[in-house]
Amino acid sequence: MESILTSIKKMLGPTEDYEHFDPELIMHINSALAVATQVGVGPAEGFFIKDKNAVWEDLAPEGPMLELTKTYVYAKVKLIFDPPTTGSHVEALKETIREYEWRASVAADSQ
DSSP states (O other): OOOHHHHHHHHSOOOOTTTTTHHHHHHHHHHHHHHHHHTTTTTTTTOSSSSTTTBBHHHOSSSSSHHHHHHHHHHHHHHHOOOOSHHHHHHHHHHHHHHHHHHHHHHHHOO
């Protein structure tokens, strides 16, 4: 099982043992998870992390929706925590976020 915080950190660049940014990353991850809950991902009562002990499977069962959610959370955190320097890259990231929100919403509606 993969830690949510650790996996997002790896995608952003900091090593697992570098914890200086953990509070900020946790805050941004939780914001992305709150939006994910609103579009139908995870438990209806919501989901948040406190540290590196929370794993993706705590949020949702393994499968396509969980993989979409991993990319979605990364993109949301990347845009806030370490935004790209070029406008075209920012727009591409925003478009990915919009598409994944829509796809998650459609998947949740069809269940």
